[in-house]
Amino acid sequence: MAKLIVTTSWDDGSILDLKLAQMLTKYGLKGTFYIPKSPKNITPLRKTDIAALAAEHEIGAHTVNHPHLAQIPPAEAKTEIEDSKIYLEEILGKKIKMFSYPFGEYNEAVKTITKDCGFIGARTVKPAQPGDIPDPYEFGITVFASNGRFHEMVKTSPELDWEPKAQKLFDGALQNGGMWHIWGHSWDTDNHKEWDKLERVLKYIANKPGVQYATNGETIGILSGNR
Numbered sequence: 001m002a003k004l005i006v007t008t009s010w011d012d013g014s015i016l017d018l019k020l021a022q023m024l025t026k027y028g029l030k031g032t033f034y035i036p037k038s039p040k041n042i043t044p045l046r047k048t049d050i051a052a053l054a055a056e057h058e059i060g061a062h063t064v065n066h067p068h069l070a071q072i073p074p075a076e077a078k079t080e081i082e083d084s085k086i087y088l089e090e091i092l093g094k095k096i097k098m099f100s101y102p103f104g105e106y107n108e109a110v111k112t113i114t115k116d117c118g119f120i121g122a123r124t125v126k127p128a129q130p131g132d133i134p135d136p137y138e139f140g141i142t143v144f145a146s147n148g149r150f151h152e153m154v155k156t157s158p159e160l161d162w163e164p165k166a167q168k169l170f171d172g173a174l175q176n177g178g179m180w181h182i183w184g185h186s187w188d189t190d191n192h193k194e195w196d197k198l199e200r201v202l203k204y205i206a207n208k209p210g211v212q213y214a215t216n217g218e219t220i221g222i223l224s225g226n227r
């Protein structure tokens, strides 16, 4: 069987990320938590919580105010991206390597800013090509841990619940190797009362012989090395 890397990512910096992180740790999984400096409409993680999360998982930047980056002036986009990186680096005392685009929205100018700010990669919400990273600044996902309709890729197969979809895609990845990447939001899991479902999926993908469990940043490093 081909070598498989499993990674997970969780956006927006809700206090509920602590519950999610505990679940990941319980199953030996690694996560990257993308945290905006000033999240709206959620109870945010405190600085001490961010530091606690960073002990077991990776912290990535997600702008200051969660704007639509492709729709604002580049200078404003740069401030949003750069300031969120500095904010997290001051809390953690180490470099922040990963970024995720709010709403998955970016363009070439935004990508370039992200690169120039010193990130090694940036996560989108596009389906990843298995076993291949054509561009680390368009790092994709395998499955969205939600039946929500607020992202384009989910609209393509709304008839299939995300739990069997995740399992099916994972079974395929075990055979074919490459990368398997689940992405979601703890606030969304909570809104839809899907904690049990999420735990079943995490259990399903955990502790598989030969599978490497990694953060987003580690995954980009491993896949880039393989190129």
Ligand SMILES: [Zn+2]
Binding pocket: 011, 012, 062, 066, 102, 103
């Ligand atoms: Zn977000």
